[in-house]
Amino acid sequence: MVTPLAATSKPVAFVEQSLYEIHEKVYPRSVTGVYATWRWLMVWLTQALFYGLCWLPWNGRQAVLFDLTARKFYVFGLVFWPQDVIYLAVLLIISAYSLFLFTAVGGRLWCGHACPQTVYTEIFLWIERKIEGDRAARIKLDANAISMKKLLLRASKYGAWGLLALWTGFTFVGYFTPIKALWGSILTYSLGPWETFWIIFYGSFTYVFAGHLREQVCKYMCPYARFQGVMFDLDTLTITYDDTRGEPRGSHKKGAAYKAEGKGDCVDCSICVQVCPTGIDIRKGLQYECIGCAACIDACDQVMEKMGTPKGLIRYSTEHAIAA
Template identity: 50%
Template sequence: MQQNIEVKDKAPDSVGKPVKIQPAKGSTQHAPTDRIYVRDVKGRVETARRLLGFALMALFLLLPWLTYQGEQAILLNILDQRFRIFGLTLWPQDLTILAWIFMVSAFALFLVTTLWGRVWCGFTCPQTTWTFIFMWFERKIEGSRHQRMKLDQRPMDADKAMRKVLKHVAWLLVALLTALTFVGYFTDIRQLFGEFFLLQSGAWATGSVIFFTLATYGNAGWMREIMCTHICPYARFQSAMFDKDTFIVAYDEKRGEPRGPRGRKQDPRALGLGDCIDCNLCVQVCPTGIDIRNGLQYECINCGACIDACDNVMEKMGYPKKLISFTTERRLEGGKTKVFRLKSVGYGAALLVLTALLVLDILFRVPLELDVVRDRNTLFRENQQGFIENVYQLRIINKSQQADTFRIEVSGLDEIDYMGPTELRIEGGEVYTVPVTVAIDPYFLDASLIEIRFTVSSVSDSEVERTTQSNFLSTR
């Protein structure tokens, strides 16, 4: 919707001075530096969003405290390069599984966006969830939208200072709890909480907690809608996934226009008006400060606050609800929404294929890794029996979370003298390095470079086995 901009003429004595350009009267656009005072709203969409946000917040706070088989159930240990997710332990060698997880997540987001627009932003995005939590504390401490506006306009006094300090203390406490929980996904959370408050945590843990505390405090307390409208890239490329059948938050212009105030008992048709009474409540409850009546805008995060505000007004006026609703462009034009279309079917098929590949990769994953490294200091040597010896380092990783006993075997020639342990017991998630020596009678050597194979297999499970090839060097 095009808006006119009023430009004031410069006075003769103002040459060289900056001229402030004012937006047209009635404009609802906000500059990045403007403060948006969001009005509280109640309704079915807000209730659903709060319940979902509460469930996701509880899940975020509780997951790192869960234990599985005596250990932290979810621990993304970057320093040890080991991710433990309940019964699954991922190592750097399992990069394909992480790649599948990222691709499944990406296509799931594409499919959801194609079908239901930016519901991720409005209902599940951490930025949105924490912003609404911070706004809740703001309302409880400083009051309603009108009270907050009056509080900011009046000079500083004891009451204003107390409310401001209390609000920022509440924000910082929420941010600190968020940071401690988030860092707890990457280190032992019980140890982290105990050591942090006793000032005994390490430099990396302390620095990470402070950084994420300030980041949460800044993003949800100060930046808020700026993160959504100017920083987050999702709003920029979402239009590539939108079409006429994508569900969006939209205003029914045919029914609502022309808008204008009227009495509750007046017939809008007799006044030549639509159902919109131009109360601007849809703008006041919007966390990004836009007017949904101007059409679809990239700043809209589909939180549905304007839907509840408008439905409440329609109910009081005795008009049908859903003047603003979750709908599609095709439905607003009088057509029928098509759920199964080329774009949605394509994203859905890709999601199913990638999910199947992820499941297969996990099911057929062997929880054992074997690396063989030859001793580079001594290529080969001759022992007292006249046999040629090569020294190797076997690096065995038990990628499961249970201890197991593994058998070591060497093959490649009929006559091989293996010197080293034949069985090893390795704890779950342990990396075990063992030196071994392979000796061969020169009579059986017909080349200077012979391929041999090291095999490590589980004693308890014959399907858990790894074979790695290496070279045996000699004088021949």
């Protein structure tokens, strides 16, 4: 006798699954090393150009000024008119092809070292560390209950962020309105409505993007992270974890015969994850969230040096080189 299916089957429980990832705050740990030095050199270079170029005089005027009212773009000794838009088109085409070329050869060098989101996040993180402390101190501060000390630290941090963001907005507008006249308008409280709007608008975006959204901009908002995969091949230089050498990972002491125990060079300290500004584990392989900042390389090299093993467990390499 066949038992009816309806009599034996149990009701199916449907579980609603969210399509959105629950955000977990990332607390990047500070790191030093060769690549960290290069990142800060790029921070200084890009910001010196951005904040300083608009103050540079040239033949009685601002060296770089995009005068929309007069429809003239001044770039040092050159003056561009609306009919010269072809030069802008050529410049954009060259920039796009250069970005594609550099990505195909060297991976996300732009993202990790020169992208404004990366640069300003690095600056805002530096301010945060100076006021609230490094990773462990910031995690502890977030977990603590509201206190006068916590309020003072947060107010100091947000105040410093706000001042930097407003100065960034002011500098941005200074490329479209002569910056000395703009500064004079601020001092005399005669700033125009459009200048006021754009200073606050650009400053607010800098504050929110670099201070709060941070890695979420790179992971969810930036289209470059999504289409970079089509520009990568097996010979693209990317940040790579050598799993052949590192696995199976496991803790061991310096000088121990861990190879005899079947362990790899990776001590599973997770410092490479702690220093990552997007919070990923590079040991899981190439991921679109990786911005190529190489913080994990600096961190891993320091651990390898302490353990007395060769550096380069995490390094810039290619898929072909790792597989060889």
